[in-house]
Each structure stands twice: as structure tokens, then as C-alpha cells.
Amino acid sequence: MYPGPTSPVNRLHKSVSSVRSSGSRQWTQHGQNTEGETESFCQLKARLCGATMKKVLEVILLLLLLVVTHAKGTRYSPPGKPALTRCRSPEKETFTCWWEPGSDGGLPTTYALYYRKESSDTVFECPDYRTAGENSCFFNKNDTSIWVNYNITVVATNALGRTFSDPVDIDVVYIVKPNPPEQVAVTVMEDKGWPFIRVSWEPPHKADTRSGWITLIYEIRVKLEEENDWEMHLAGQQKMFNIFSLRSGGKYLVQVRCKPDHGYWSEWSPSSYVKVPDYFHREKSVWILITVFCAFIFLILTWLLHMNSRSLKHFLLPPVPGPKIKGFDKQLLKNGKSEEVFSALVATDFPPKSSNYEDLLVEYLEVYIPEEQELMLEKSMDLDVGCLKCEGSASDSDSGRGSCDSHTLLMHKCDGVKEEEERQAKEARRHQKDWKEEASTYAHVDVSPDMSSGRVKTWPSVFSPLPRYTSNQQGSLEMAKQHYLSDSLFPTSSTSSYHTQPGHGTTEAHGPGYWECGLSNKQPHLLHPQAQAQRQLQARSDDNISSIGRKQTPAGLHSPARRSTEYVEVERVNEEDMVLLQPVSGRCGDVEGYPEMPYGEDYSKVKGVDMDNMLLLQREVREETENCDTSSTVTTTQKPAACIHSAMPVEGEMVLGVNGYVDTATVCTPPTY
Amino acid sequence: MNVKQGQWAILLWPYLLTTSIPLDCRDEQGGLSRCPSISQEKLLDRVIQHAELIYRVSEESCSLFEEMFIPFPLQLQRNQAGYPCITKALPIPSSKSEIQQISDKWLLHSVLMLVQSWIEPLVYLQTTLNRYDGVPDMLLNKTKWVSDKLMSLEQGVVVLIKKMLDEGLMTTTYSEQGLFQDDGQPEMLEYVMRDYTLLSCFKKDAHKMEILLKLLKCRQNDIHSCA
Numbered sequence: 001m002y003p004g005p006t007s008p009v010n011r012l013h014k015s016v017s018s019v020r021s022s023g024s025r026q027w028t029q030h031g032q033n034t035e036g037e038t039e040s041f042c043q044l045k046a047r048l049c050g051a052t053m054k055k056v057l058e059v060i061l062l063l064l065l066l067v068v069t070h071a072k073g074t075r076y077s078p079p080g081k082p083a084l085t086r087c088r089s090p091e092k093e094t095f096t097c098w099w100e101p102g103s104d105g106g107l108p109t110t111y112a113l114y115y116r117k118e119s120s121d122t123v124f125e126c127p128d129y130r131t132a133g134e135n136s137c138f139f140n141k142n143d144t145s146i147w148v149n150y151n152i153t154v155v156a157t158n159a160l161g162r163t164f165s166d167p168v169d170i171d172v173v174y175i176v177k178p179n180p181p182e183q184v185a186v187t188v189m190e191d192k193g194w195p196f197i198r199v200s201w202e203p204p205h206k207a208d209t210r211s212g213w214i215t216l217i218y219e220i221r222v223k224l225e226e227e228n229d230w231e232m233h234l235a236g237q238q239k240m241f242n243i244f245s246l247r248s249g250g251k252y253l254v255q256v257r258c259k260p261d262h263g264y265w266s267e268w269s270p271s272s273y274v275k276v277p278d279y280f281h282r283e284k285s286v287w288i289l290i291t292v293f294c295a296f297i298f299l300i301l302t303w304l305l306h307m308n309s310r311s312l313k314h315f316l317l318p319p320v321p322g323p324k325i326k327g328f329d330k331q332l333l334k335n336g337k338s339e340e341v342f343s344a345l346v347a348t349d350f351p352p353k354s355s356n357y358e359d360l361l362v363e364y365l366e367v368y369i370p371e372e373q374e375l376m377l378e379k380s381m382d383l384d385v386g387c388l389k390c391e392g393s394a395s396d397s398d399s400g401r402g403s404c405d406s407h408t409l410l411m412h413k414c415d416g417v418k419e420e421e422e423r424q425a426k427e428a429r430r431h432q433k434d435w436k437e438e439a440s441t442y443a444h445v446d447v448s449p450d451m452s453s454g455r456v457k458t459w460p461s462v463f464s465p466l467p468r469y470t471s472n473q474q475g476s477l478e479m480a481k482q483h484y485l486s487d488s489l490f491p492t493s494s495t496s497s498y499h500t501q502p503g504h505g506t507t508e509a510h511g512p513g514y515w516e517c518g519l520s521n522k523q524p525h526l527l528h529p530q531a532q533a534q535r536q537l538q539a540r541s542d543d544n545i546s547s548i549g550r551k552q553t554p555a556g557l558h559s560p561a562r563r564s565t566e567y568v569e570v571e572r573v574n575e576e577d578m579v580l581l582q583p584v585s586g587r588c589g590d591v592e593g594y595p596e597m598p599y600g601e602d603y604s605k606v607k608g609v610d611m612d613n614m615l616l617l618q619r620e621v622r623e624e625t626e627n628c629d630t631s632s633t634v635t636t637t638q639k640p641a642a643c644i645h646s647a648m649p650v651e652g653e654m655v656l657g658v659n660g661y662v663d664t665a666t667v668c669t670p671p672t673y
Numbered sequence: 674m675n676v677k678q679g680q681w682a683i684l685l686w687p688y689l690l691t692t693s694i695p696l697d698c699r700d701e702q703g704g705l706s707r708c709p710s711i712s713q714e715k716l717l718d719r720v721i722q723h724a725e726l727i728y729r730v731s732e733e734s735c736s737l738f739e740e741m742f743i744p745f746p747l748q749l750q751r752n753q754a755g756y757p758c759i760t761k762a763l764p765i766p767s768s769k770s771e772i773q774q775i776s777d778k779w780l781l782h783s784v785l786m787l788v789q790s791w792i793e794p795l796v797y798l799q800t801t802l803n804r805y806d807g808v809p810d811m812l813l814n815k816t817k818w819v820s821d822k823l824m825s826l827e828q829g830v831v832v833l834i835k836k837m838l839d840e841g842l843m844t845t846t847y848s849e850q851g852l853f854q855d856d857g858q859p860e861m862l863e864y865v866m867r868d869y870t871l872l873s874c875f876k877k878d879a880h881k882m883e884i885l886l887k888l889l890k891c892r893q894n895d896i897h898s899c900a
Contacts, residue, residue: 211899212887
């Protein structure tokens with residue numbers, strides 16, 4: 001089938017046979033020319049020898065050649081088997097096949113490609129060995145049929161033989177590998193401040209995508225210049241692609257490749273470089289701002305916490321209160337002696353030993369004001385303040401103020417007194433100031449002049465045991481009255497003697513203290529009881545003119561003794577809260593240095609109380625009360641009883657005391673206002 | 674005529690996918706019936722889409738079958754040069770230059786020939802595939818789908834021919850006897866190879882259809898730009 005190459009051996013055989021044939025011909029010619037050619041026999045012989053010699057020389061040469069070849073080993077051999085490596089079509093219209101030659105056997109070898117189409121047996125040789133380069137075969141458009149199987153074989157031929165490669169079947173449709181995309185353009189664009197890369201390209205110019213002959217899909221890969229990992233993006237059939245999420249200021253490499261829907265991927269296009277400009281990462285700046293702000297707040301909170309660490313600790317972990325039982329000794333408990341512990345708990349002074357609760361109630365106290373205090377007192381008496389204070393102050397069990405707060409003792413104030421009181425308020429105020437300290441307030445019942453001086457009793461407890469009191473009380477009242485008078489009419493210093501009781505370290509409530517404490521809470525003018533007293537005194541001035549001049553205070557007496565059986569001078573208050581009373585020395589009429597007073601006119605019995613809360617007094621001769629010598633120690637225990645007795649509210653009724661004296665406390669019942 | 678009327682309903686195949694606009698208006702009754710119909714361009718687009726889909730699914734089916742049933746040495750190389758196909762006798766142009774030279778009419782008819790020649794083998798393939806052991810459902814579904822879509826494609830091409838060429842054609846019926854007969858139980862490998870060949874040939878022909886239709890479309894738009 002194939003024209004075989006002539007081998008040297010064949011040639012040799014031919015030459016030898018030609019020699020023989022020539023030789024035979026020669027002999028034939030010689031036989032025909034024997035009659036006339038005896039003389040050319042030697043010439044013929046010479047010619048024959050010459051030709052033979054040539055032939056022999058060739059044979060010897062060839063033999064030598066063969067010998068030499070054999071002597072040097074297998075240097076020449078038939079060619080090795082070539083192999084078709086690949087066939088590719090760039091656009092499904094032409095294709096190229098490449099082969100790999102085998103060993104050439106040391107001899108010049110030629111290669112030929114033969115192909116056969118699917119449906120025919122015609123063998124064709126490759127039309128173009130050069131276009132595609134070495135060891136290749138290029139099939140142009142005219143020779144290319146798609147959807148047709150090609151059977152391709154490569155044959156290697158050299159002097160010693162030929163070798164066939166394995167046949168390969170291809171269909172052009174399936175071996176398409178396009179060229180890389182062309183005109184790859186990479187630009188940086190911006191989308192609302194965020195940059196992105198737009199990559200655009202064109203299909204390889206040979207591929208006919210426009211007509212639909214070939215359909216390509218594309219793929220892009222991107223990476224930063226200094227990195228090694230590529231980021232792949234499949235772009236489908238579009239020719240443009242956007243890449244987002246770029247690093248600010250980075251330099252990127254972009255490559256594109258394509259593939260037909262049934263073929264191979266093309267090579268990557270050459271790299272395109274692009275540099276992304278620096279852009280301010282707005283998102284990051286917001287986070288930075290937030291972080292700084294939070295750090296700032298955190299610092300402030302820490303500082304605050306540190307400042308208030310102790311109080312916070314107390315709030316979160318309140319300290320466990322330790323046992324604070326009075327008399328409870330932790331040490332004893334720890335020692336384990338329960339008897340001692342519990343015995344210690346037993347308070348010795350509980351319940352209070354005083355058998356009489358009245359001891360605890362101090363309704364009133366006669367406060368003894370020492371000399372220096374008296375001076376202060378006279379100098380600064382504030383009527384307002386004293387009475388106000390009395391009203392508002394908390395009841396203190398040990399001071400004479402407590403009684404002031406008792407509303408049962410509050411006296412009703414008459415209306416008509418107010419204006420005049422105010423006028424005199426200022427004057428009296430300064431006298432009254434220190435009375436406040438003594439916790440005594442003054443109120444004056446609007447009674448007839450006679451009554452006011454002493455018979456009016458604001459203190460039920462005082463007044464109930466009145467019969468026992470000496471007239472010295474009265475005298476003390478007078479003295480107080482005088483005190484007021486003297487205050488108003490004389491310099492204050494002159495009256496200082498009234499109130500002193502030297503030698504006694506106790507505080508005693510002065511006369512005024514007896515009967516002028518109490519406030520009517522309805523009438524604020526009551527704050528000027530002193531003014532009332534003043535007015536009242538003035539009203540009685542014609543009665544008491546004689547008392548004006550009185551200035552002295554008997555040394556041991558509060559007042560010149562007038563006949564007053566109701567009052568007892570409080571000597572002192574002892575430790576046990578007992579008021580020690582002592583009759584005023586002048587009671588029995590022993591007056592020392594006291595000017596006379598129209599006593600008879602000072603006290604009057606209360607006849608009754610009319611509807612206007614006015615005490616109706618009746619003049620009568622004072623009766624002799626009990627013995628002035630009787631000095632009884634009146635304990636405070638009596639007071640509560642008296643208080644209780646006299647504190648019963650009576651509305652609209654007259655409660656006459658034993659002696660006919662109205663207990664004003666009972667009269668001035670809780671207001672019905 | 675009744676058959677033809679009945680077939681009009683079947684001709685609605687592209688609109689089964691989209692809308693139910695009739696492809697064309699019947700004028701057998703002689704009246705002017707005004708009804709909306711799809712334009713030629715859109716119809717061609719839809720036909721091309723169909724062909725693309727069929728090709729893709731047939732490619733998947735072929736590779737699936739190859740993986741499961743074909744021993745490795747016998748697998749087609751990447752060059753995919755397979756066995757002779759049943760349609761080799763068809764005068765289908767086989768190069769671009771040839772294709773450029775033939776007319777629209779011939780293009781369409783080539784496509785139609787291809788489609789019609791594959792309808793029956795695919796039906797046959799459906800039955801044979803069921804005999805295999807362990808055939809995956811996906812493969813069966815795909816081949817079934819392809820078979821159905823091919824019939825739709827045929828109908829679409831017929832309509833297209835009518836529109837473009839004003840020729841009335843008949844669609845294939847199933848009355849024809851196929852070339853494939855189930856004759857005995859030959860060696861299993863032979864069966865397998867035959868089916869394999871069938872699938873790969875069909876894949877190739879599907880590609881042919883797609884290309885031909887696309888070229889036709891290009892010609893419709895601009896005859897000069899289609900090289």
C-alpha cells in the first residue's frame with residue numbers, strides 16, 4: 001500500500017544482478033562474434049576484467065560499510081513510535097494536531113500525518129505541516145468538518161523502516177480551546193465613596209460569538225500583588241464584571257479566561273495591574289469615635305465608683321449589725337458563761353423602781369434661776385419667743401417646759417386684750433426672753449384685776465393642794481406682779497432682787513411662773529402674756545400703786561407674806577424628782593421689808609364663769625388658811641393625782657375648787673372652737 | 674383537519690413555559706380571527722433556548738451514564754469521538770463554511786430532520802434504561818425530560834417553518850416502527866455500548882441543532898455580520 005523505500009541491500013542485489021546480467025549479455029555477444037574476433041579476445045577479456053573490478057569494488061565497499069556498522073553496535077534502527085499529543089481548535093473552524101516524535105533511530109526520519117474521516121475510508125495526508133510549527137499539522141477551514149470523527153495517525157519513517165503511532169479519534173467540536181480574551185480593561189470606579197474595579201474584555205477575535213457559532217463563558221481572577229491566593233469570579237457570558245471589597249491603597253492583578261460550553265479553558269490573559277486609591281474608611285472612623293467615647297465614659301464611671309466605693313460597698317453588702325443589747329457582753333458570751341450573760345441582760349432599773357408613774361411625768365417645775373441668769377433674764381426677755389418656744393418645744397421631762405405643752409392647761413385669751421398687749425409687747429419682750437430658757441410661758445387670763453394676781457391657777461396640780469400652800473405663794477405672785485410693774489416702770493435692774501434666793505442652789509419658778517404659763521393656741525397674741533400682765537397690772541395700778549415701790553426680795557422669801565394659804569414655795573427639786581416645798585416665810589404675816597400690799601384685794605374668789613369665759617370674782621375676806629409653819633414636802637407624786645383629778649374636761653361647767661377658787665385648768669377645757 | 678385542529682393545541686409548547694397565547698390563528702373557518710400570536714423573533718428565541726437546554730441535559734445524562742456503566746478503557750476519550758451515529762446518513766452540513774452556504778430553508782429543514790430522527794430512539798432509550806441495575810433516578814428523569822422536550826422542540830420548529838417558510842408540515846407520529854427492536858438478550862456489554870453510543874450521538878446532534886438555530890437567528894438579524 002505504501003511505497004516502500006529502497007534499501008541499500010536491495011540496491012546491492014540489484015547491482016549484483018545487473019552485473020550478472022551484464023555478464024551474461026556479454027557472453028552472448030561474444031558467442032556471436034567468434035569468427036572474426038580472435039584477435040579481440042584479449043580486448044574483451046580486458047574490458048570484462050575492468051567492469052568486474054568496478055563491481056567488485058562496490059561490493060567490497062558496501063560489505064565494509066556493513067561490517068563497520070556491525071562493528072560499532074546498533075546505531076541505526078527504525079524510528080521510534082511517535083505519539084499524537086494533542087489536537088486543538090481555537091474557534092471550531094480550524095484545528096491543529098501536534099505529535100511527539102519517538103527516537104529517530106539515528107537516521108534521518110520523516111513524519112507524516114494521515115487521517116481518515118468517519119464515514120469514508122479515504123486516507124488523506126496532512127495538508128499543512130508548517131503553519132503550526134514543528135511536528136504539527138494544521139487543518140484549515142476547508143479541511144475541517146465538525147461533528148465528524150477524525151481518525152488520525154502519525155507515521156515516522158527512516159532508512160530502516162517506518163513506525164505507526166496509535167490512532168486517535170477526535171471530533172473538532174470537543175477539542176475547542178479558545179484563545180484568551182482580549183482587550184482586558186481594568187478601571188477603578190466609585191460607588192458612593194466605596195471604590196470598586198470594573199473589568200471589561202473582548203472575546204478572542206477568532207471566536208465567532210456574534211453569530212452564535214461558539215458560545216463562550218468567562219472567568220476572572222484577582223489578587224493583590226504581594227499575595228499568593230487568587231480570588232475567582234465566574235462571569236458567565238457577560239463581558240464586564242465588577243469587583244468590590246477592595247483594600248484601600250492596594251495594587252491588584254486581574255486576569256480573564258474563557259471556555260466554550262463544551263471545550264477547554266483558555267489560557268489566562270496577561271495580567272492587568274490596577275491600583276486602588278486610598279480612601280477613608282468611614283465605617284472605621286465611626287467605630288473609633290464610639291470606642292473613644294465608651295472609653296471616656298468607662299473612665300468616668302471607674303472614677304465615680306472609686307470615689308463612692310465605700311458607700312457602694314455598704315449598699316451592696318450591708319454590714320452585719322452586731323448585737324447591741326444593752327448589758328449584753330459579747331465577751332461573756334464567748335467565754336460561755338451563760339448565767340452571767342443573761343444576768344447582765346437583766347436590767348436592774350427595769351421596770352422602773354419608782355412606784356409612782358407620776359414621778360416620770362413632770363408637768364411643771366419651779367425653776368430656780370440663779371442670780372446671773374436673772375440678770376440675763378431681765379435684760380433680755382422676749383415675750384414672743386418665750387411663749388412661742390414654749391408652745392413649740394418638745395416636752396422635756398426634766399424641765400418645767402413640759403407642762404407648758406399640755407393643752408389642758410392652755411388658757412383662753414380674751415379678745416379685748418390684744419391691742420394693748422401688742423403695744424406693750426415690745427417692752428415686755430425683753431423681759432421675757434430668759435423666761436423661755438426656764439421653759440415657762442406666760443398667759444394671763446383675762447379676769448378682773450383682783451382675780452388675776454394670784455388666784456388664778458394654771459396648774460391643776462399646783463392648785464389642788466392649794467390649801468396647804470402658804471400665802472407666800474400669793475406673795476410670790478404679788479412679787480411677780482410687782483416684778484412686772486417694776487419692770488415696766490423701773491429699770492430692770494431694780495427688780496433683780498425679787499427673784500433671787502441666794503443660798504439656794506435650786507431653781508425655782510417664780511411667781512409668774514405659777515400662774516402665767518399656758519398659752520392659748522387660738523390667739524397668737526397670747527405670746528405676749530407679759531403684756532397682758534402689764535396691762536392688767538396697769539389696770540390695777542390704782543390698787544397696786546403701793547406695790548410699785550417694792551423692790552426688794554426677801555432673802556429667803558419670794559414675796560412679802562400675805563395671807564395666802566394656797567401657795568407653797570418650792571424650795572428645790574431633789575434628785576429623786578421630788579419637789580420640796582416650803583412655806584413662804586412671810587406667810588404668817590411676817591413681812592420683811594415688803595411694803596404693804598392691799599392683800600385683801602389681791603385675791604378673790606371666783607364666783608363663776610360666764611359664757612364669755614370670764615371669771616366672775618367675788619370679793620370676800622380671805623380666810624385664814626392653814627398654818628404657815630406647816631412645811632410639807634410635797635412630792636411630785638401628788639401632782640399626777642391632782643392633775644388627773646383636775647384635768648377632766650368640763651365643758652360649760654363651773655368647777656369650783658375646794659376653796660371656791662376656780663381651777664382655771666378645768667375651765668379652760670379643750671377648745672370647742 | 675380534526676387532527677390538525679387538535680395539534681394546534683399541542684403547538685402551544687413554548688407558552689406552556691410562559692403564557693398561553695396561541696401561536697397562530699386558525700383561519701380554516703375562513704373567517705378573520707384576530708388573536709394575538711407570538712412574533713417570529715420571540716419564537717426563534719424560545720426555540721433556541723429549548724435547544725440549549727436539551728443539549729445541556731443530554732450532556733449531563735451522557736456523562737452520568739458513562740460514569741456508571743461504562744468501563745474505563747471503553748470510555749470515550751476527551752475528544753469524544755464516538756461510534757457511528759444513526760444520523761450519520763443525514764445530509765447535515767458539517768462545517769461552518771458549508772452552513773453559511775445553505776439557505777434558511779435548508780437550515781430549518783435540517784433541524785427538523787434531526788429532531789424528528791431522534792424522537793423515537795429516545796423513547797426507546799427510556800425503556801432500555803429501566804432494565805439496568807441500579808440506574809439512578811436522576812438519569813431516568815433526565816432522559817425522560819429530554820424526550821419530552823424534544824417533542825416540544827419539534828412542534829416549535831414546525832411552527833417556525835410555517836411562519837418563516839409558509840410550509841405546512843406534519844409532526845411525527847408514533848406509528849412508525851423504530852429501528853430498534855428488542856431482539857433477544859445479547860451480551861450485556863453490547864447493550865450498554867449501544868446505549869452509550871446512542872446517548873453520545875444524541876448529545877452531538879443536540880449541539881448541532883443548537884448551532885444551526887443560532888446561525889439562523891444571526892442571519893435573521895444581520896446577514897452580513899454572520900461571517
